Amino acid sequence: MSTESARSPSRGLVRARLITSLSVRPRSLGLVVAPGGCGKTTLLTQYADRVDGPVSWLRIEPADADPARVLARVDAARPEGHGGLLIVDDLHLVEGSPGESVLLERALALTGEGLGVLIGTRRVSPLILTRHEFSDSLVVDAEQLRFRTWEVERLLRDVYREPLPADDVAALARRLGGWAAGLKLYHLSTQGQPLPDRRRAVATLAVRSALSRDYLTRTVLAELAPDLHRFLVRTSVFEIVTAERCDRLLGGSDGQAALEELERRQAFTVSHDGGRSFTYHEVLRGHLTAVLTEELGEAGARAWHARAGRLLAEEGAALEAARCFARAQQWPEVHRLLDAAGSAVAVRGLDPWSDLLPAWFIAEDPWLVLADAQHRINEGQFAAAAPLLRRAEAMFGTGRGAARCRSLRADVTAWLPDAPHWRGHWSGWLRSATRRHPALVLGEAERLAGAEDVLVRATVSLLAGHVAEALRMLEPDTFADTDLVGLAGRLLRAAVAVARAEPQATAAVTAVGLAADRAGLPWLVRLARAVPALSGTEVDLKEAAAVAEECDRLGDQWGALLAAGCAALARSWQGGPEPEEAARLCDRARAVDGGVLAAWAQSLLALAAVRARVPDAEVEVRRAESTARAAGVPGARVLALAAAAPAGPGRSNALAAVHAAAEHAGMPRAVVAAWLTPEARPPAVASRPAPLTVRCFGGFQICLHGEPLNWTPLRPRARALARMLAMRAAPVHRDRLLDALWPDTDPVTATRTLHVALSSLRRFLDTHLPLGDRETLLHRDGDAYLLALPPDTWCDVDEFRRALGRAARRAATDPHTLDDLRAAVAAYTGELLPEDGPAEWVVAERETLRRQAADAAARLAEAALRGADGVEPAAAMAARCVEIDPCHDAGWRTLIAAHDLAGNAAAAAHARRRYADVLISLGLDPSVAGGVPAPVTADRRIPPPRSPRSGSVQDHTSSGQPA
Numbered sequence: 001m002s003t004e005s006a007r008s009p010s011r012g013l014v015r016a017r018l019i020t021s022l023s024v025r026p027r028s029l030g031l032v033v034a035p036g037g038c039g040k041t042t043l044l045t046q047y048a049d050r051v052d053g054p055v056s057w058l059r060i061e062p063a064d065a066d067p068a069r070v071l072a073r074v075d076a077a078r079p080e081g082h083g084g085l086l087i088v089d090d091l092h093l094v095e096g097s098p099g100e101s102v103l104l105e106r107a108l109a110l111t112g113e114g115l116g117v118l119i120g121t122r123r124v125s126p127l128i129l130t131r132h133e134f135s136d137s138l139v140v141d142a143e144q145l146r147f148r149t150w151e152v153e154r155l156l157r158d159v160y161r162e163p164l165p166a167d168d169v170a171a172l173a174r175r176l177g178g179w180a181a182g183l184k185l186y187h188l189s190t191q192g193q194p195l196p197d198r199r200r201a202v203a204t205l206a207v208r209s210a211l212s213r214d215y216l217t218r219t220v221l222a223e224l225a226p227d228l229h230r231f232l233v234r235t236s237v238f239e240i241v242t243a244e245r246c247d248r249l250l251g252g253s254d255g256q257a258a259l260e261e262l263e264r265r266q267a268f269t270v271s272h273d274g275g276r277s278f279t280y281h282e283v284l285r286g287h288l289t290a291v292l293t294e295e296l297g298e299a300g301a302r303a304w305h306a307r308a309g310r311l312l313a314e315e316g317a318a319l320e321a322a323r324c325f326a327r328a329q330q331w332p333e334v335h336r337l338l339d340a341a342g343s344a345v346a347v348r349g350l351d352p353w354s355d356l357l358p359a360w361f362i363a364e365d366p367w368l369v370l371a372d373a374q375h376r377i378n379e380g381q382f383a384a385a386a387p388l389l390r391r392a393e394a395m396f397g398t399g400r401g402a403a404r405c406r407s408l409r410a411d412v413t414a415w416l417p418d419a420p421h422w423r424g425h426w427s428g429w430l431r432s433a434t435r436r437h438p439a440l441v442l443g444e445a446e447r448l449a450g451a452e453d454v455l456v457r458a459t460v461s462l463l464a465g466h467v468a469e470a471l472r473m474l475e476p477d478t479f480a481d482t483d484l485v486g487l488a489g490r491l492l493r494a495a496v497a498v499a500r501a502e503p504q505a506t507a508a509v510t511a512v513g514l515a516a517d518r519a520g521l522p523w524l525v526r527l528a529r530a531v532p533a534l535s536g537t538e539v540d541l542k543e544a545a546a547v548a549e550e551c552d553r554l555g556d557q558w559g560a561l562l563a564a565g566c567a568a569l570a571r572s573w574q575g576g577p578e579p580e581e582a583a584r585l586c587d588r589a590r591a592v593d594g595g596v597l598a599a600w601a602q603s604l605l606a607l608a609a610v611r612a613r614v615p616d617a618e619v620e621v622r623r624a625e626s627t628a629r630a631a632g633v634p635g636a637r638v639l640a641l642a643a644a645a646p647a648g649p650g651r652s653n654a655l656a657a658v659h660a661a662a663e664h665a666g667m668p669r670a671v672v673a674a675w676l677t678p679e680a681r682p683p684a685v686a687s688r689p690a691p692l693t694v695r696c697f698g699g700f701q702i703c704l705h706g707e708p709l710n711w712t713p714l715r716p717r718a719r720a721l722a723r724m725l726a727m728r729a730a731p732v733h734r735d736r737l738l739d740a741l742w743p744d745t746d747p748v749t750a751t752r753t754l755h756v757a758l759s760s761l762r763r764f765l766d767t768h769l770p771l772g773d774r775e776t777l778l779h780r781d782g783d784a785y786l787l788a789l790p791p792d793t794w795c796d797v798d799e800f801r802r803a804l805g806r807a808a809r810r811a812a813t814d815p816h817t818l819d820d821l822r823a824a825v826a827a828y829t830g831e832l833l834p835e836d837g838p839a840e841w842v843v844a845e846r847e848t849l850r851r852q853a854a855d856a857a858a859r860l861a862e863a864a865l866r867g868a869d870g871v872e873p874a875a876a877m878a879a880r881c882v883e884i885d886p887c888h889d890a891g892w893r894t895l896i897a898a899h900d901l902a903g904n905a906a907a908a909a910h911a912r913r914r915y916a917d918v919l920i921s922l923g924l925d926p927s928v929a930g931g932v933p934a935p936v937t938a939d940r941r942i943p944p945p946r947s948p949r950s951g952s953v954q955d956h957t958s959s960g961q962p963a
Helices: 016-021 040-049 067-077 098-112 149-159 166-176 180-190 195-203 210-219 226-235 243-250 255-264 282-315 318-327 331-340 359-364 366-378 382-396 400-413 426-435 438-444 450-464 467-473 484-499 505-518 522-535 538-554 557-572 579-591 595-612 617-631 634-644 651-665 669-676 716-726 734-741 747-768 796-809 815-827 840-866 871-884 889-902 905-921 953-959
Strands: 029-033 055-059 085-089 116-121 138-140 692-695 701-704 778-781 784-787
Touching: 016 040, 016 138, 016 505, 029 040, 029 098, 040 085, 040 116, 040 905, 055 067, 055 905, 067 085, 067 098, 085 098, 098 116, 149 166, 149 180, 149 522, 166 180, 166 195, 166 282, 166 538, 180 195, 210 282, 226 243, 226 255, 226 282, 243 255, 243 282, 282 318, 282 331, 318 331, 331 366, 359 366, 366 382, 366 400, 382 400, 382 557, 426 438, 426 450, 426 595, 438 450, 450 467, 450 484, 450 595, 450 634, 467 484, 484 505, 484 522, 484 557, 505 522, 522 538, 522 557, 538 557, 557 579, 557 595, 579 595, 595 617, 595 634, 617 634, 634 651, 634 669, 651 669, 692 796, 716 734, 716 747, 716 784, 716 840, 734 747, 734 784, 734 840, 747 778, 796 815, 796 840, 815 840, 840 871, 840 889, 871 889, 889 905
Parallel strands: 029 116, 029 138, 055 085, 085 116
Antiparallel strands: 692 701, 778 784
């Protein structure tokens, strides 16, 4: 099964990088070791779903400390056959007991018999460490489980369905340290709230909240002896914890033993250098800081931070000392230390300081202003960084700080539109090559140092289209460093590998993304997320589109251009892109003054116009060839010639010209062949989307020609009014609007406010959605109001309702009935208007549509299982059913039957466990409430549903029927 399977709230975000790395082969052992709440069990569950072969699961209980009991349970759980996998979770519950020893001995014996064993635990048992057989075992630890910023963004967007802007996502990931339980607790505490409130919760995020406090107390602090608890609280003032620091601060001599015990207990304490130094998890540090304040009082806690700051200053750790003094609010000491070690402040940007220092302090310190500018550069926000660099330079006046600002500003300004040419840095030569005639720039470029020279020359060769020359230079060992040049070079090589479908390409891109995250380069992390789109898979293409949108929101114009370019280039090898997509890419390239990239985009537009059969395609082809010649981009000219190759007479001569140009440009024949043999495409009129689209499932959005409207000028109630009208095709009476939006306001005031909201909504729609001679979209019909959409508008809710209506009117045997049901399920992309949370006016309709979508998916799954489609489509649609409605009885039964008939025993067993969990969560006993289905053999088909509408488990329980 692919690691890019569907994501569901009950199972969390599927992280392919972890599942790929967790490859437990027969005769081997794998360990997932991390503190509580890091996502161990979720990873084990997701990995089990993707294992080919039998999988058994053993969840350890405290009673398993009894050797006889645990041995019987292991033998009962042992998977049948060679090559199976046994998963043992929560091993730490029997740590140090006789049962642990027996269990591990038996696990070792099973690996010798050809099975794989995967263990989840909070602590590595000494028994494992002392066994030489496990010396090369695979280990996934807390650092690997930590959610990276882009994974937090996907979690909020795809799983919780409550996305946040990119800067808030970064702040949330930083303040929670990527802790899975912390992210879940944040979601629980903000679920259903409007976006401004969720953003405010990030801005004021306090780990001392009741939820996180209770969790940390139960899973970490409650297990510690009083002296170890006190040690942890008092030493939490240090970012890097060493035995010497602790002993000096506490006046003791047992710091090393205490730290080693905390690490052994996995009390959110880790060491990356063999026990010489340790770090506490950021969430735990925040919680301990709150405990310290409770124990010592505000003044006492500040004095304790100041004491630690003085020790660090004496040690020479100036920046860490400055952050201690910031917590102590001793601002003169902070200024003094920043002046002494200021050059190191700007290396990683403002992140280490933004949560500690007030805005006024940052604004008056030149090193922190420079750090702010560096933060913007790391985010790709060059236009925002330039004025900050100018301001910092003026604050420095003279000296090394001013010189650094001038040099950095020259490098950054060169990447802005219409900026003068600057070649005092390797990036300046690269920037010149993006404007025009990259081959000439390559000839003029001075020989740079080592990897910088290779990076510039390989990138410029690719810009010109000399793929063969670039491949010759991109040797695997050229970019070994983890600085900007090394990471950029590795990503460039990985991008070429992805385009060539090399086996290890995806792993290489993932490794660069993780390294860029550690190096504090978010713009490179985003680019690493977009590069896999060159493979052309739909999942990766969607991710590249999401990256481009994220870059647009952040002001990273170059990142948006490159992300969109990866997707458009990949689609050019598959019969695309759409003309609208290529035209937007042209606009992006011109906006940054990237003439070379604009030439490529113009050729992609020509190719798209020819394939979509737009009337003026020949004009676009001529424009593309002219642009490629003027910009000196032979590769883009090859693409333009490929687009112009006629399908009838004269094609052979045209192909000869294309191949001759490609050979001259150094382009592989496979790339050119993909451009010359596009997939069949419908005429342009049929392929273009509706000019106006309205989406209410999964989030509200109205787009005009593919561009979403910006609703921020409207007040929240006016926006809610628009959503309420958009989800209904019929007029909505005024009283219903008043009851929904102003339930606690007196009638006169509520009516006046409604009129104001209607007026502002009408002006907004008339301004942003011009309809020519048509009248306004917002109509009044007596005391009711209607959003009268034009006939060619596509609306997902209307499409869903129409498809279900057609299916209901057709006979059950009509083959078009299934097509209508498929259209309905496809239109349902998420719950109705999730941004409105539990608002009464949407809840009932949301539940109705959700249940209808789940029923449609269940009918499709049952039909697939009985028909000739096979069990795989049935399993996929049944999985979609229970994803939409986790309590859908018929969906679970069909899913289990499909897995049984496919012979996928592990998947069937897992589905049975999940179904039983659903029944138990509803207060039902699986053994009596209709029963979990027994295994289905190949000669047994799924029984017909018990009623025309199978419904959900909740339906059966409410009506008294067995589930």
